[in-house]
Amino acid sequence: MKDRLLIFSGNSNAELAREICNYCRVAPGKMLVGRFSDGEVRVEIEDSVRGKDVFVLQSTFPPVNENLMELLVMIDALKRASARRINAVTPYYGYGRQDEKEKPRVPITAKMVADLVTVAGANRLLAIELHADQIEGFFEIPVDHIPGTEILLDDVKTALRGDEIVVAPDAAGVGRARRFARRLGVDLAIMDHRGTGDLPYSRIVGDVKNRRVIILDDMVDTGNTLVRAGAGATAAGAAIVDAYCVHGIFSGTALERLESSPLRSVTVTDTVPLSEQARHSEKIRTVSIAPMLAQVIQCVHNEESVSALFASE
Numbered sequence: 001m002k003d004r005l006l007i008f009s010g011n012s013n014a015e016l017a018r019e020i021c022n023y024c025r026v027a028p029g030k031m032l033v034g035r036f037s038d039g040e041v042r043v044e045i046e047d048s049v050r051g052k053d054v055f056v057l058q059s060t061f062p063p064v065n066e067n068l069m070e071l072l073v074m075i076d077a078l079k080r081a082s083a084r085r086i087n088a089v090t091p092y093y094g095y096g097r098q099d100e101k102e103k104p105r106v107p108i109t110a111k112m113v114a115d116l117v118t119v120a121g122a123n124r125l126l127a128i129e130l131h132a133d134q135i136e137g138f139f140e141i142p143v144d145h146i147p148g149t150e151i152l153l154d155d156v157k158t159a160l161r162g163d164e165i166v167v168a169p170d171a172a173g174v175g176r177a178r179r180f181a182r183r184l185g186v187d188l189a190i191m192d193h194r195g196t197g198d199l200p201y202s203r204i205v206g207d208v209k210n211r212r213v214i215i216l217d218d219m220v221d222t223g224n225t226l227v228r229a230g231a232g233a234t235a236a237g238a239a240i241v242d243a244y245c246v247h248g249i250f251s252g253t254a255l256e257r258l259e260s261s262p263l264r265s266v267t268v269t270d271t272v273p274l275s276e277q278a279r280h281s282e283k284i285r286t287v288s289i290a291p292m293l294a295q296v297i298q299c300v301h302n303e304e305s306v307s308a309l310f311a312s313e
Contacts, residue, residue, distance in 0.1 A: 004052050004053050007021050009028065011033055019288065023291055024294050024298060029045075029047050029049075031077075043077045045077055049082065054084075056088055056089065057089040059090055060095070061249060061272045064095070085123045085124070087122070089293070090127050091128045092219075093131070095113045096110050099131060099135055100134075114138035117139075128146045128148040128271055129271075146296055148247070148289065149176065149179075152216070152267065152269070153183055161212050164212045165181075166180050167188075167190070167204065167206070168189070169191050174190055189206025202229070203236070212241075214243075220266060222257075226263060230262045246268065247272050248284070250274075265284075267285040268285070270286055270287075296309065
């Protein structure tokens with residue numbers, strides 16, 4: 001069946017796509033993804049995709065609108081070229097944070113993007129660590145929600161000291177942190193943020209004194225949440241504070257905040273390519289999602305179970 005497998009990539013994750021193709025032992029699909037003189041997205045498929053099982057890799061991180069439009073146009077081109085099945089692979093699913101109406105007169109953009117991807121012609125979505133599990137239900141097509149924390153879990157296990165405690169940086173991340181702590185067999189603590197202003201009162205519910213704290217989150221964007229949680233853990237007597245996040249956005253002055261924070265390290269995956277500044281930061285570590293994503297792609301292509309790859313220990 002491998003001769004019917006094709007993997008294409010937009011401009012957002014070209015290096016990750018090459019690594020995945022190496023693991024899957026297939027040549028990267030040939031596709032021109034550029035711009036017309038007026039800035040419109042230009043796509044030309046150079047390989048025949050008729051009757052093929054096609055995976056198109058594209059994260060929708062900043063510039064999010066450019067990358068999203070590239071994804072939609074690539075899907076449309078593949079549909080019109082008679083691909084048998086189009087699998088949209090979004091290692092980072094942009095607009096995912098707006099997944100509910102937390103106040104009147106605001107959009108639910110996570111649902112809007114789901115509609116756009118479906119209408120463009122995708123038959124399936126593969127996404128890593130969606131901001132909220134409910135986003136799966138926004139799609140009218142099958143969704144394989146891949147737990148990016150699995151690759152972080154493997155990395156943590158390589159350097160366990162025996163005194164670890166996992167900390168959820170906010171209430172929204174408690175479920176994720178609880179599962180992570182259970183898999184590691186360690187305790188769980190929760191950050192409690194109260195007050196007003198830029199630096200609200202923060203305290204940890206749980207005993208972190210003289211222990212290695214592992215702060216787990218799905219993403220690091222501005223860095224505010226991690227810095228606040230790191231400061232709270234340090235104030236509570238933590239010996240070491242390390243952060244693990246699936247998606248490393250590092251927007252604005254996030255790197256400067258993290259560099260001056262009590263955090264010893266921030267480990268992310270390569271769902272989002274790091275900037276030059278982030279790559280040279282002594283605090284930022286990266287683990288590759290490519291081997292796991294390649295396994296998922298092969299399972300989907302071979303019509304095998306994906307969930308079996310992530311069976312709880």
